[in-house]
Amino acid sequence: MPFFVDFVSICCAVGFTLLDFVFHTLAFLKAGKLPRNRALRLSMHLLNFAIATWFSVVPGLGSVGTIRFIVEDIIKTYNFFHDM
Known part of the structure; x- marks a missing residue:
């Protein structure tokens, strides 16, 4: 399958980054025991x-970079009407 690594990169950028970082911070805020001190x-x-905001931006940047690599690979590897 061509570009398999690039498609895996998109899946990882969108899926695993959110699950690794954003889910845990939101779960901690929802279920975690926060200190009584207001400032803390x-x-x-x-x-x-x-943390949740930054790691929500990272998958978007990763997806843009991966799509760029796919386009570059298409331009370098494949040509339209190359067998004519």
């Missing part, structure tokens, strides 16, 4: 929100 709780919320 606010800093914990901001830190987890920053």
